[in-house]
Amino acid sequence: MRIRSAAMRDRLPDVKRVSSGITRRGFVQGIVAGGVMSVLDLWRWPTAAMARNGASSPPILSGNNFNLTVGRVPVNFTGRLAYATAVNGLVPGPTLRWREGDNVILAVTNHLKEQTSIHWHGIRTPSDMDGVPGLSFPGIEPGETFVYRFPVRQSGTYWYHSHSHFQEQTGHYGALIIDRADQRQADHDRDYVIVLSDWTDQNPATVLSNLKHQSSYYNFHQRTVGTLFADVGKKGLDATVSDRLIWGRMNMAPTDILDVSGATYTYLLNGNSPASNWTGIFQPRERVRLRFINASSMTIFDVRIPGLRMSVVQADGNDVEPVSVDEFRISVAEVYDVIVQPQEASAYTIFAQAEDRTGYARGTLAPSYGMSGTIPPMDPRPIRTMADMGMNMGAMKMDQTGAMAGMKMEDGNKPSNAHRMPAMDMGNPPEYARRARMIGANAPGQPGPHTSAEFKAPDMGDMAAPIANKVKIAIGPQVDNVAEVPTERLSTAGEGFPADRRVLSYADLRAVYRGTDPRPPDREIEVHSTGNMERFIWGFDGLKFSDAEPIRLKLGERVRITLVNDTMMEHPVHLHGLWSEIENGNGEFRPYKHTVNVKPGERLSFLVSADTPGQWAFHCHLLFHMESGMFRAVIVS
């Protein structure tokens, strides 16, 4: 039985609240006295009193009236002095704690020498409060204070970050927790925010410039003569050579997992390097809520806590039916709340390895400070396959025998049509069959995740829904690949996981509350993530932001956005201001997300209710993909 529907969330009146910002039992503020980070001593910041030692959480500011500052502060994450862009002098910035139903007022003062901004990621604000310079407001100029005011109409774990230039990479991010208005008893004893991020001492502009000249600049795990011999030993000469030829013919590398690696990044957990070991305290048998936020610029993490099962209870701020997993992949800008219940009084390692296995962020859950658990070795590096390229697996098998049939990858190849072969028509991987059954069982009559014209017609014939534009993408300087056979991949987290681990997938996410908008979509918008790895140019539908028209939505309309990933990289696609309801087969209990990770070669769709007017950003949340053009304005009017 549902206590209330999510629809109520948007209609709740302001709730008079107790003056204490922290009402939840056992909430750990995490401000530990003493041991102030030495680097912060250099900076007499107004909030320097809140500076923490190497093993504590960001301080929590709660209430409905906030004064925030953005400034440049010296930090030392790598053994070298560097400068960060910090909120209130901290990386991550303070955790803000709001209450659903409040009107919040946030005065943000810019102490930088350049423009800044704060975007409230996943928060449904009026568009002029969304914090995207150029689209929602002009940005906050040096010395200026901008006051954000908006009603809080949702609850859950979110985050905030700069939307100006590369400030996100240099430390401008922090966590946001919104307590429920209904004072429901918390079902956990302790509560920690886990902000994962990537840090480089290099200027982010230099990182992007390096990638423009050599896209493999940060990849030191390419195939070599040595791995050639190893592969021949494992797979045989024919298979090895034909595999190398397939990738070589495309001038692509199956070792391209993340564009920027541990070669320059130090991975942080709540602003702590692996060596400084952030620690969260628990007593045995306590239920510990961990709010994972991936505030990285370019790093997708695989998170596990060896020895503990994690119960995923919330995704992107919205409650989901608990899913018990060993591990989850958290793409950039995604948020997952999990609950763990350690039984023993020993130290457990929170292990967040980068998807390309070039490093990890690490912290500890322990009964007392100073303990540390075993740090597991990193898993083998994932490797891209032809499925990631959206290529026909049948043709791939033929290829293994030496024939190049079906591999239409020549330069100047005529534009492919991604619609030609819907996911259903391809070799039916077992997981697909499972999904198809689930769709039938759980959501009769609900549109499933398959939105190709061929599949939709019988299902939605009475909706008078126009069929999607046939987006035709041509190979060219800005498009190095078009997924010929994009597949439904909701039931997998992607590559790189050992078979014996239970890993969270999008198919596992089933909302606790019924969706607020039962209408079927009026129309479908198909958007392809495209790019040229070698040139490091990224875009949607083969166009960079600066060459493209905005996507227009009518106020009040219901649309299906279908994402097709033509590239061999994941893209966490974030639509500002409106929810993205992933069509994962759970019908009206489809999960509401703000960031939708599209895997290579994948086709998935989400529903959007265009209920808030204004100019919104729609972009890949990998910072350098966004800044290289994978960005669109969405106008709701």
Add this chain to the structure above:
Amino acid sequence: MRTGRVFFATVLSLCASVPAHAHATASGASGYQQIGEPPVMDNTVFYHLFFNQMEGRTNGPDNEFRWEGEGWIGTDMNRLWLKSEGFVENGIMTDGDQEALYDRPIPHLRYFDLQAGVRYDLDSNPGRTWGAIGIEGLAPYFFEFAPTFYFNDRGVAGRIEGSYDVLITNRLIAQPQFELNFYSRSDPSREVGSGLSELDTGVRIRYELSRKFAPYIGFAYTGQYGAAAGFVRNEDGITNDPRFIFGVRVWY
């Protein structure tokens, strides 16, 4: 020759129009109300300078210095390339070749750019000016390939360059490389001959201490053929010249 001058004028005006065009596309996204700066700067100007060859070549008694460097500045779709190469031996510079080219990716191809501009042979010998048009890019299997066609009132010339990186490890990289030069007419004062005039080839094994700094050792062979070989022999030069090389590959 008039056609040559017309071509230069065209190329120069093309080059001159680059910044203007880049600016035009920077504000090309339309249909939304831009409040202040655009939300993302996806058309910014980048630049890099790099020397693939900066090396000493020796065969024991004779030593020479060789460089082959390039640089580019521009956006994703519009770039200005500068290329420079030459030899210096005993204070005498030979085979000097400096080029300024407008570069643009070729539509419908993923990895090839069209380059057009001017080449000036600047060294201790009489200078020559050429119009240049060519392509440069990545052929399948990661093969760097750049054929260029040159022309002036003395005739035409061609150059084909290619190289390939063999990753022994991710930092130890062997690079076989070649450059072939062809001319339609002999030019004795520059010791080039009609037909295949010259081949410069070698293999370099570099160690990337960082991506931007890689010392290397290797072996190079330079040969003159046909008429060119005759000119070189008349000067008591060597037409088959194998040498050991050591140098550093740098970029910025």
